[in-house]
Amino acid sequence: MRYPAVLELNYVPGSFTYLEEKNTPKRERCILKEKYNPEQDIFRVHSTMFDFTSSTEITWAVVAVLITFVVYYAWSLVRPKYVGQNIPPFPAPKRFLTGHLHLWVPKQELEVVRGMRAAAGDIFSLDFFGKLMVIVNGHENVKEICTKHWNEAPDRPVFVHQHVLDEVNCGVLNATGENWKAQRTATISIMRDLGMGKSRLAERIVEEVEVFVNKLKSFDAKPVDFKLLINISVSNVICAMIIGKRFDHSDPYFLKLVKQVDIAFTKVPTLAIGILVQFARYLPFDVTGIKMWVDSMFTFRHEFALPYIEASKQNSLENESTDCYIPAYRQKMEQETQKHATKFLNEKNLSASILHLFLGGTETTSTTITWCVLYCLHHPEVQEKAFKEINAHVGVNRFPTIADKPQLCYVEAIVRETQRMSAVSALLPRIASKDFEFKGYTIPKDTIILINTVSCLQDAKNWGDPEKFRPERFLTKEGTLHSPEEFVPFGMGKRTCLAENLAKMELFLFMAALIQNFRFEPENPEEMPTMKGQIQMVHAPVPYKVKFVPRSLE
Numbered sequence: 001m002r003y004p005a006v007l008e009l010n011y012v013p014g015s016f017t018y019l020e021e022k023n024t025p026k027r028e029r030c031i032l033k034e035k036y037n038p039e040q041d042i043f044r045v046h047s048t049m050f051d052f053t054s055s056t057e058i059t060w061a062v063v064a065v066l067i068t069f070v071v072y073y074a075w076s077l078v079r080p081k082y083v084g085q086n087i088p089p090f091p092a093p094k095r096f097l098t099g100h101l102h103l104w105v106p107k108q109e110l111e112v113v114r115g116m117r118a119a120a121g122d123i124f125s126l127d128f129f130g131k132l133m134v135i136v137n138g139h140e141n142v143k144e145i146c147t148k149h150w151n152e153a154p155d156r157p158v159f160v161h162q163h164v165l166d167e168v169n170c171g172v173l174n175a176t177g178e179n180w181k182a183q184r185t186a187t188i189s190i191m192r193d194l195g196m197g198k199s200r201l202a203e204r205i206v207e208e209v210e211v212f213v214n215k216l217k218s219f220d221a222k223p224v225d226f227k228l229l230i231n232i233s234v235s236n237v238i239c240a241m242i243i244g245k246r247f248d249h250s251d252p253y254f255l256k257l258v259k260q261v262d263i264a265f266t267k268v269p270t271l272a273i274g275i276l277v278q279f280a281r282y283l284p285f286d287v288t289g290i291k292m293w294v295d296s297m298f299t300f301r302h303e304f305a306l307p308y309i310e311a312s313k314q315n316s317l318e319n320e321s322t323d324c325y326i327p328a329y330r331q332k333m334e335q336e337t338q339k340h341a342t343k344f345l346n347e348k349n350l351s352a353s354i355l356h357l358f359l360g361g362t363e364t365t366s367t368t369i370t371w372c373v374l375y376c377l378h379h380p381e382v383q384e385k386a387f388k389e390i391n392a393h394v395g396v397n398r399f400p401t402i403a404d405k406p407q408l409c410y411v412e413a414i415v416r417e418t419q420r421m422s423a424v425s426a427l428l429p430r431i432a433s434k435d436f437e438f439k440g441y442t443i444p445k446d447t448i449i450l451i452n453t454v455s456c457l458q459d460a461k462n463w464g465d466p467e468k469f470r471p472e473r474f475l476t477k478e479g480t481l482h483s484p485e486e487f488v489p490f491g492m493g494k495r496t497c498l499a500e501n502l503a504k505m506e507l508f509l510f511m512a513a514l515i516q517n518f519r520f521e522p523e524n525p526e527e528m529p530t531m532k533g534q535i536q537m538v539h540a541p542v543p544y545k546v547k548f549v550p551r552s553l554e
């Protein structure tokens, strides 16, 4: 039973101690509202009394306790755990609960980071719903976090899709600890055996380049957005590596697959949402794009990775050639079993790694090529100089090969300058595995760390005129190639790109063939496409059209 009542108590100001109760014993009272009357020095208490024998009241009491626990638990999840610690400074005041989310979404992350760095210095903090993110800028700091502090922040944080797809600690990109070591060692070893960085794989790339160039010729110099075409071509290079076959450019199955990988990149929610605001996946109507993003990866797994693993399993390993990733990985699984070693190599990791090789190997490469054509479009003199170099050393009657690379230094310098300017993999995420000290600050365990490679690739103190597209900066006086230490498009430390050699080969072969075969011209010379980028999973140019005018017509 409940007895509404008003109690009058004497009250000592400042102490909140009730001296006297006129009506009921204190233990039966639940205070709802209190008001102090200074004139009478009386504290009026509106209270409710419970009869604790009533089952309804017991239910309510239990509900109240449960609600208290839920609220406390929710608060403990979002409450800033860094308070009182010597963390790097905030660049701006944070808002209640959402922290700095309003500064990050939906603006351009790279510009936001640049502005914040100017306000708060090279190492600064951001708060998202009470969770801490520290952004590290400047070559020396980046180098230190990737090498000296490797043990304290070795892994990438868990993205929302890994929970949904049940892929936490799976596949070479997302694995952690010993599992990551096993996946990385196996994948590098297989790729080496397949000829990564060597002529065998280079020949397959040249075959793909040839198909791509002929496809572009078929447009008869009409303006074209070639992003999908280049995606198909570089996806075919990865397919050759993973399943040992390529697909026709018009194959509907393959087109769907390429589209899924494209969605996985272009529809990616901002890093902050993907990592820090994981509850966003429960919001209705897919407001953040997370559901579409996760769906694309699910489709890829079920329509490509799993069926090809199943198909490979139909063959016994003795009969199957291991000249592609899936059977070669299965063979390593078998070796682990025979050695009774810890079973890190398994089908779940294999399926995830297939997706990661596609994710890591397609959009990064194709986006760099779209940037490179865009820069050349804005700099016709660079195109001409490169064409002359190719004409002098290779001619126009055969495609450039990897053996021509030492003679085509200017072409390679264009590729490097593109990678420097475009910073395709701009922000590299890590998570602190323990509390550690970094440059006089405390980085608490579980802090998300964003490594800003743009700050290495484009700092004026390292490059002088970083905003200028100037391939010559990668050439010595003698015309040979050199790379400053700050040139880190593939990352730094133990977690760097595991296919750097393959990527370099692809970029060189595609660009050399494009410059050899075409002059790039704008759709409308009065209105050149913007060189501003947009950050998705990678930093990509805004879609644009270009005319590929065959040099053979000149």
Ligand code: HEM
Pocket (backbone or CB within 6 Å): 172, 173, 174, 184, 238, 356, 357, 358, 360, 361, 362, 364, 365, 368, 424, 425, 428, 429, 489, 490, 491, 492, 494, 495, 496, 497, 498, 499, 500, 502, 503, 507
């Ligand atoms: C222009 C092309 C490419 C660029 C700019 C690029 C850049 C990068 C960067 C910056 C990282 C992360 C480093 C870090 O977190 O510290 C990375 C990791 C990775 N890349 Fe690449 N990459 C390219 C091509 C490729 C290709 C062709 C493949 C596969 C065939 C690939 C597969 C991977 C994988 C699997 C990882 C994760 C490695 C690990 O966590 O151990 N990438 N890449």
